[in-house]
Amino acid sequence: MKCPFCARTDNRVVDSRLSRDGDAVRRRRVCNCCGRRFTTFETVEEIPIMIRKKDGRREIYHRDKVRAGILRACEKRNVEMEAVEGILNEVERDFQERAEKEISSADIGETVMTRLLGLDDVAYVRFASVYQAFGDVNDFVEALQKIKEKAERDAARRAAGPSPDDPACRGNPE
Numbered sequence: 372m373k374c375p376f377c378a379r380t381d382n383r384v385v386d387s388r389l390s391r392d393g394d395a396v397r398r399r400r401v402c403n404c405c406g407r408r409f410t411t412f413e414t415v416e417e418i419p420i421m422i423r424k425k426d427g428r429r430e431i432y433h434r435d436k437v438r439a440g441i442l443r444a445c446e447k448r449n450v451e452m453e454a455v456e457g458i459l460n461e462v463e464r465d466f467q468e469r470a471e472k473e474i475s476s477a478d479i480g481e482t483v484m485t486r487l488l489g490l491d492d493v494a495y496v497r498f499a500s501v502y503q504a505f506g507d508v509n510d511f512v513e514a515l516q517k518i519k520e521k522a523e524r525d526a527a528r529r530a531a532g533p534s535p536d537d538p539a540c541r542g543n544p545e
């Protein structure tokens with residue numbers, strides 16, 4: 372490593388510590404020629420993640436691109452930016468768990484849709500329609516079916532809890 376002051380390569384590390392988020396090592400060095408100090412950072416080389424598309428073509432994964440798709444689906448809906456970033460983080464976590472640096476666009480779509488389903492029904496259907504382009508009418512029916520099932524689950528959860536309106540909780544009228 373060249374000294375930024377005298378351009379000599381003879382220097383030594385006097386301090387080495389992990390960055391706050393743990394993804395870089397910061398090294399404090401002293402030049403053995405001019406005696407000045409400087410800092411170097413060491414990070415893991417980022418290997419681009421490839422997306423394998425339906426037609427077999429590959430393209431580099433861009434967080435911005437997936438975010439734009441989610442935001443389009445969430446337009447005028449009450450979905451927090453934080454939730455959108457959370458979905459993107461989950462997609463990227465999914466990458467990291469894989470040995471191969473390639474993921475299918477269908478896998479990304481599935482992850483996003485699963486998360487949107489829990490957030491906002493309208494955003495979910497919009498995303499599904501854009502993402503899958505509803506190549507098959509069954510896909511659309513399936514998307515609606517998932518919403519129906521979720522609504523039923525929610526209703527069942529509400530019904531399970533005691534409610535003052537629930538006749539079963541009032542006991543026998545006397």
Ligand SMILES: [Zn+2]
Nearest residue numbers: 374377402405
């Ligand atoms: Zn120097």
